[in-house]
Amino acid sequence: MEQTFFLTHMAELRKRLLMILFIYVSIFLVSFFQVGKVYKWIMKGAEVELTVLGPSEIIWVYFMLASICALAAVIPFAAYQLWVFIKPALKPDERKSTALFIPVLFLLFVAGLSFGYFVVFPKVFSFIVALSEGMFQTMFTAEKYFRFLFQITIPLGLIFEMPAIVWFLTKLGILTPMMMTKYRKYVYLAMVILSAMITPPDLLSQVFVLIPLVLLYESSILLCGWVFESKGQVHRSEKTIS
Known part of the structure; x- marks a missing residue:
């Protein structure tokens, strides 16, 4: 079966x-x-x-x-x-x-x-x-x-799609804000490497690209937390009704 x-x-x-x-x-x-x-x-x-x-x-x-x-x-x-x-x-x-x-x-x-x-x-x-x-x-x-x-x-x-993917995975219960917070330092390391690869070898340019990526990830954590909390409220409401 x-x-x-x-x-x-x-x-x-x-x-x-x-x-x-x-x-x-x-x-x-x-x-x-x-x-x-x-x-x-x-x-x-x-x-x-x-x-x-x-x-x-x-x-x-x-x-x-x-x-x-x-x-x-x-x-x-x-x-x-x-x-x-x-x-x-x-x-x-x-x-x-x-x-x-x-x-x-x-x-x-x-x-x-x-x-x-x-x-x-x-x-x-x-x-x-x-x-x-x-x-x-x-x-x-x-x-x-x-x-x-x-x-x-x-x-x-592809990286700018992060908020949509985070929102989707959180809705499915696959991703949690705790997971994103736990692996934050590894994601930041990957972002630093990426910004260094696609920009000239000067600190200003790398920071110029890195800041939007960091803001994107932090906003994704906030979005994940909001969706996660809203899902928890829905589940508690369903239990109360039942």
């Missing part, structure tokens, strides 16, 4: 994953033929001209930009599929509240990308270009430029 139940859930999960993959590939194909517009939007206002060193680099740029567009667009659909998969195990009030997880997850991802693109990347790029003045003639290839851009923006986009 338990084995049948497990296999049924695995089949359902496989179905959801295949649907996500299908939507991702579909959006990727559409985006691939719109890369020219995406490229112009990303490079709008950029004070640099990019070059390519061969045909393979052009293909790489097309694949990379189409992949990023597909990733951003598939996030709300993937979140919805996850919510539908666990929906039968949720209580009616949990279903309503966790449904907000879908748009919030997407908006936070976009906010993280925007923070990386409009705030962090220009500062880092300007710093690196300034290092070459009087020493090198700078020429940037499209592959190197976009690889560097996405190394900064994509991690920030």
Whole structure:
């Protein structure tokens, strides 16, 4: 009986994953033929001209930009599929509240990308270009430029989703504020390493990126505590009624 139940859930999960993959590939194909517009939007206002060193680099740029567009667009659909998969195990009030997880997850991802693109990347790029003045003639290839851009923006986009994920996991009873507080120092260490990896080697830039990450984690702890407490109040109310 338990084995049948497990296999049924695995089949359902496989179905959801295949649907996500299908939507991702579909959006990727559409985006691939719109890369020219995406490229112009990303490079709008950029004070640099990019070059390519061969045909393979052009293909790489097309694949990379189409992949990023597909990733951003598939996030709300993937979140919805996850919510539908666990929906039968949720209580009616949990279903309503966790449904907000879908748009919030997407908006936070976009906010993280925007923070990386409009705030962090220009500062880092300007710093690196300034290092070459009087020493090198700078020429940037499209592959190197976009690889560097996405190394900064994509991690920030994913990290900015932390409050939504914390809220969702707390609603499911998987995460507690005590757990987040207990592992706070390890998370801070990971944030310091990340900020050092995506910023120039100067303390000011690293602190400039680290502060929003710390505030994000601390606000996630507060959010986790609020959801955890509200769940406890609901459970106490249910016991009182019964």
